[in-house]
Amino acid sequence: MEFxxxxxxxxxxxxxxxxxxxxxxxxxxxxxxxxxxxLGWLSYYVGSRxxxxxxxxxxxxxxxxxxxDRLRAYLGGAADLAxxxxxxxxxxxxxxxxxxxxxxSFRLQLLGRSDVDLVCVGFADGEYAExxxxxxxxxxxxxxxxxxxxxxxxESSDAExxxxxxxxxRPGYDPRERPWYKAAAAAGRPTWxxxxxxVSSGEYAMAAASPIYEEGRLAAVxxxxxxxxxxxxxxxxxxxxxxxxxxxxxxxxTLIASxxxxxxxxGAELISAxxxxxxxxxxARIDGVAYxxxxxxxxxxxxxxxSVVVALPEASFLAxxxxxxxxxxxxxxxxxxxxxxxxxxxxxxxxxxLISLGQAVARIEPALLGAPGAAGEAEAASRExxxxxxxxxxxxxxxxxxxxxxxxxxxxxxxxxxxxLAEKEILLKEVHHRVKNNLQIVxxxxxxxxxxxxxxxxxxxxxxxxxxxxxxxxxHEDMYGSGHFDSVRMDAYFQRICESLxxxxxxxxxxxxxxxxxxxxxxxxxxxxxxxxxSELVTNALKHAFTGRACGEVLVSLALEEGKVxxxxxxxxxxxSAAKAAAPAGPPERKAxxxxxxxxxxxxxxxxQLKGRLETETSAAGTKVCLVFPAG
Numbered sequence: 001m002e003f004x005x006x007x008x009x010x011x012x013x014x015x016x017x018x019x020x021x022x023x024x025x026x027x028x029x030x031x032x033x034x035x036x037x038x039l040g041w042l043s044y045y046v047g048s049r050x051x052x053x054x055x056x057x058x059x060x061x062x063x064x065x066x067x068x069d070r071l072r073a074y075l076g077g078a079a080d081l082a083x084x085x086x087x088x089x090x091x092x093x094x095x096x097x098x099x100x101x102x103x104x105s106f107r108l109q110l111l112g113r114s115d116v117d118l119v120c121v122g123f124a125d126g127e128y129a130e131x132x133x134x135x136x137x138x139x140x141x142x143x144x145x146x147x148x149x150x151x152x153x154x155e156s157s158d159a160e161x162x163x164x165x166x167x168x169x170r171p172g173y174d175p176r177e178r179p180w181y182k183a184a185a186a187a188g189r190p191t192w193x194x195x196x197x198x199v200s201s202g203e204y205a206m207a208a209a210s211p212i213y214e215e216g217r218l219a220a221v222x223x224x225x226x227x228x229x230x231x232x233x234x235x236x237x238x239x240x241x242x243x244x245x246x247x248x249x250x251x252x253x254t255l256i257a258s259x260x261x262x263x264x265x266x267g268a269e270l271i272s273a274x275x276x277x278x279x280x281x282x283x284a285r286i287d288g289v290a291y292x293x294x295x296x297x298x299x300x301x302x303x304x305x306x307s308v309v310v311a312l313p314e315a316s317f318l319a320x321x322x323x324x325x326x327x328x329x330x331x332x333x334x335x336x337x338x339x340x341x342x343x344x345x346x347x348x349x350x351x352x353x354l355i356s357l358g359q360a361v362a363r364i365e366p367a368l369l370g371a372p373g374a375a376g377e378a379e380a381a382s383r384e385x386x387x388x389x390x391x392x393x394x395x396x397x398x399x400x401x402x403x404x405x406x407x408x409x410x411x412x413x414x415x416x417x418x419x420x421l422a423e424k425e426i427l428l429k430e431v432h433h434r435v436k437n438n439l440q441i442v443x444x445x446x447x448x449x450x451x452x453x454x455x456x457x458x459x460x461x462x463x464x465x466x467x468x469x470x471x472x473x474x475x476h477e478d479m480y481g482s483g484h485f486d487s488v489r490m491d492a493y494f495q496r497i498c499e500s501l502x503x504x505x506x507x508x509x510x511x512x513x514x515x516x517x518x519x520x521x522x523x524x525x526x527x528x529x530x531x532x533x534x535s536e537l538v539t540n541a542l543k544h545a546f547t548g549r550a551c552g553e554v555l556v557s558l559a560l561e562e563g564k565v566x567x568x569x570x571x572x573x574x575x576x577s578a579a580k581a582a583a584p585a586g587p588p589e590r591k592a593x594x595x596x597x598x599x600x601x602x603x604x605x606x607x608x609q610l611k612g613r614l615e616t617e618t619s620a621a622g623t624k625v626c627l628v629f630p631a632g
Contacts, residue, residue, distance in 0.1 A: 029343040029346070029347075030340055030343055033336060033339040033340065033343070034336070037332050037335065037336050037339075040332070041328075041329070041332055044328065045325065048321060048325075049318065049321070052317050052318060052321060053292060053314065053317075055317070056281075056292045056312055056314065056317050057281035057292055057294065059312060060244070060281055060292050060293060060294045060310050060311065060312045061281060061294045061296075063244065063246075063310045063312065064294045064295065064296045064308055064309070064310035065296060067235065067246050067308050067310055068296045068297075068298045068308045070234075071231075071234070071235070071248065071298050071306075071308055072298050072299070074115055074226075074231075074234055075192075075208070075226070075298070075304065075306075077113070077115045077116070078115065078116050078208040078224040078225070078226055079190060079192075079208040079210075079224070081109065081113075081116055081119065081208070081224040082119075082190065082207075082208040082209060082210040082222050082223050082224040083190055083210045083222075085106075085109075085119065085121065085210070085222040085224070086190075086210035086211070086212050086220075086221075086222040088105075089102070089121055089212055089220060089222055090212045090213075090214075090219075099127060099129040099143055099145070100129075100143075100162075102121060102129045103129050103130070103131060103141040103142070103143065103157075103161065104141075104157075104160070104161030104162070106119040106120070106129065106130060106131030106141070107131040107139050107141055107157060107161045108161070109131070110131050110132075110133045110139045111139055115226070116133075116224045116225065116226065117132070117133045117205065117225055117226055117227045117230055118130060118131070118132045118133070118198065118205065118207075118223075118224075118225035118227075119131050119222075119223070119224050119225070120142075120175075120222070120223050120225070121220055121221065121222045121223070122175025122176060122178065122181050122220060122221050122223075123145075123175070123219065123220045124176070124217070124218055124219050124220060125145075126144075126145055126146070126150070126174055126175065126176060127144070127145035127146070127175075128142075128143065128144035128145055128152070128173065128175040129141075129142070129143055130142045130143075132154065132198075132200065138156075139157070140154055140155060140156050140157060140167060141154070141155055141157050141161065141163065142154040142155065142200075144173045144174075144175065149171075150171065150172060150173065150174070151169050151170060151171040151172065151173060152168075152169070152170040152171075152173035152199060152200075153166060153168075153169055154166075154167050154168040154169075154170075154200055155167060168200055170199050170200065173199065175221075178196070179193045179194060179196040179207075180193040180196070180207035180209045180221065180223050180225075181209070181221045183207075183209055184209035184210065184211040184218075184221040184223075185211065185218055185221070187211075188211065189211065190208070190209065190210040190211070191208075191209055191304075192206060192207070192208055192209070192304035193206055193207045193209055193223075194206070195228055195256065198225075198227075203227055203228075203229060204227070204228045204229075205225045205226060205227045205228060206225065206226055206228065206231075206256075206304075207223040207224070207225045207226075208223060208224050208225075208226075209221050209222070209223045210222050210223070228256060228257050229257075231248060231256065231257040232257040232258055232259065234257075235247070235248060235257055235258065235259040235308075236259040236260065244291070244310055244311050244312040244313060245258070245259050245260055245286070245291065245310070245311045246258075246259040246308060246309065246310050246311075247259070247308070247309040247311075248298075248306055248307075248308055248309075249295075249306065249307050249309060250304075250305060250306055251305030251306075256306065280294070281293065281294045282294075283314075284311065286311070289313055289315065290313070290314045290315070291311035291312060291313055291314065292311065292312050292314060293309060293310065293311035293312075294309070294310060295307045295308065295309040295310075296308055386401075442469050463504065463505070464539060464599070466504070467500065467501060467504060467535055467539060468532060468535060468536075468602075470497075470500050470504075471497050471500075471531045471532055471535040472528060472531075472532070474493060474496045474497060474500070474531065475488055475493065475524060475527055475528050475531060478492065478493060478496075479524070486523065487521035487522060487523055487524075487527075488521060488522055488523075488524065488527035489519075489520075489521050490518060490520050490521060490522055490527060490530070490558055491515055491516070491517050491518045491519075491520070491558065493527060493531055494515045494531070494534055494556050494558070495515045497531055497534060497535050497538070498513040498514075498515055498538060498554075498556065499513070501513070501535065501538055501539060501542065502542075505539075505542055505543075509546055509549055509550055509551050509552065510550075510551045510552075511542060511546060511551065511552045511553065511554060512551075512552070512553040512554070513538065513554050513556075514553065514554070514555050514556070515555075515556045515557075516555065516556070516557040516558075518557070518558050518559065520558055520559070520560055520565065522565070522631075526565075526610060526629070529606040529609050529610055530565075530567060530606075530610065530627070530629075532602065532606055533567070533603050533606050533607065533627055534556060534567065534569060536599045536602055536603050537569040537603070537625050538554055538556065538569060539599070540599060541554050541569065541571040541573065541623070542554065544573075545571040545573025545574060545575075545622070545623060546571075546573045546574070547573075547574060548574070549573065549574065552571060552572055552573055553571065553572050554569070554570070554571045555568075555569075555570050555571070556568070556569050557570075560631055563630065563631055563632065564628055564629065564630055564631060565612075565627075565628070565629055565630070565631050566626060566627075566628050567626070567627040567628075568624060568625070568626045568627075569624070569625050570622060570623070570624035570625070571622045571623055571624075572621065572622040573622050573623060574620070574622075575618045575619055575620050575621070575622065575623060576616070576618035576623050607627060607629070610627075610629035610630075611629055611630055612627055612628050612629025612630070613627075613628055613629075614626070614627055615627075615628065
């Protein structure tokens with residue numbers, strides 16, 4: 001098609017400029033795409049994270065269950081060992097005399113297992129025996145009672161468990177005052193003690209205590225102790241497989257052990273939030289890191305209402321999703337770019353022929369108005385419309401064909417109208433020309449007749465009649481000469497009238513006739529009576545206003561004020577009263593200007609025809625007559 005580069009530029013201006021069609025095509029399309037992709041992305045983003053977090057909650061619940069089972073087995077081993085030792089000690093004949101043998105037995109128990117850190121027995125008479133595992137793994141034995149003077153003696157042992165050298169002495173040791181002994185005595189059955197500090201090291205531990213009764217009386221209490229540090233190590237090992245944290249809390253929610261060193265204080269919020277909601281996953285933050293946490297009870301035995309809290313970091317599970325989110329986001333951006341490109345191409349396919357149609361119509365318009373050289377442009381536009389119609393079989397092609405047919409018919413119709421209008425203009429000009437000629441003939445006849453009259457009122461009357469006919473002829477001459485048949489330029493019309501009056505009259509003194517310039521134009525119906533009124537007023541001023549004066553000036557002005565035309569004829573003569581006094585006797589028309597006679601009647605009648613009013617101001621400095629009438 002023709003003019004493709006220009007259409008491309010026009011399309012870009014259409015696309016990036018202001019326009020309603022662009023918004024109609026692109027904005028809804030792009031908005032729907034953005035809304036669909038945005039809602040899809042939001043649904044995917046929220047749904048995927050909710051699914052992952054639900055999976056994390058299930059994993060946390062599963063991990064808490066496994067850690068709880070392992071912790072229960074871990075703690076249950078100590079309780080079983082304490083119960084077994086209690087049964088063994090209850091079967092001894094000489095329990096107090098068997099303290100050395102018990103120390104060796106306890107030592108062997110610690111060497112054979114790693115889940116217990118201290119095994120001991122305390123008798124009702126204050127005798128005491130124990131075996132204790134040290135942090136480096138070595139086991140030592142200890143005794144207290146009458147033989148030690150009430151002091152706790154901790155000694156190294158040889159390969160067979162016999163004392164090999166004193167390592168530590170703690171005076172005033174009474175097993176009956178220890179928390180584990182009192183807990184067993186109070187419970188009357190196997191129980192767990194509250195955490196307490198070990199006498200030898202000060203490290204906190206907890207004891208599975210089993211009471212031993214003889215004839216209904218408490219004879220001794222056997223224990224198997226666990227260091228809380230060892231419990232924390234166990235929790236760390238149990239929670240490591242999920243990369244999370246594990247906590248043990250008692251029945252009041254107090255932290256007992258933690259899988260992470262130093263995380264006890266920072267995990268207080270997590271534990272306080274998790275403890276009341278056993279089995280229900282929740283979200284908490286530790287040191288600014290988000291965790292999914294769950295707590296489960298660990299039923300082990302009397303006196304130990306523990307729960308285990310397992311927390312899994314969200315980032316460990318959401319980090320892979322972030323990479324997937326990036327890939328998905330890039331895919332959505334690519335989809336959005338493709339969809340917008342499709343919208344752009346669709347808008348372009350719709351807009352290109354419409355731009356062509358608009359250009360063709362714009363090029364046909366000068367031909368319709370008869371502009372010079374526009375016929376070739378109209379023919380080129382018609383060829384472009386036919387080419388567009390032939391290249392497209394859709395609605396736009398049919399629209400182009402309809403435009404082509406319509407444009408051809410319009411060009412023909414406008415040509416006929418212009419021809420008819422030109423004929424009418426010629427006829428109208430001829431009418432005005434002939435009217436003007438006829439009035440000129442009448443004016444000439446009046447002039448010849450006036451020349452035949454030597455002097456007197458008859459000659460003056462013919463001259464005034466000739467001036468009136470001439471004023472009427474000037475209107476038709478202006479329309480004929482200008483070619484404008486709807487209005488008359490009033491300042492030029494008044495100038496012709498004043499020039500004609502100045503040339504046709506014999507004035508006793510030099511008088512300046514001046515018309516102020518104005519662009520006001522009136523229709524023929526208003527211009528003609530307005531011109532006759534001005535002619536009468538100027539004639540009256542020339543005849544009567546300057547009697548006995550050496551010179552004078554007559555000024556004609558007109559203006560449009562608030563929808564009304566204001567025409568003013570003013571002179572600097574002797575005034576209306578003096579003019580009446582100086583006027584010779586004769587017909588009324590020669591007396592006192594506009595005060596009476598044919599001229600005054602004519603002015604009043606023409607003013608009424610214009611629906612206007614006359615305002616007269618006179619003094620010794622001159623006279624001003626103002627005509628005001630509606631412009632419409």
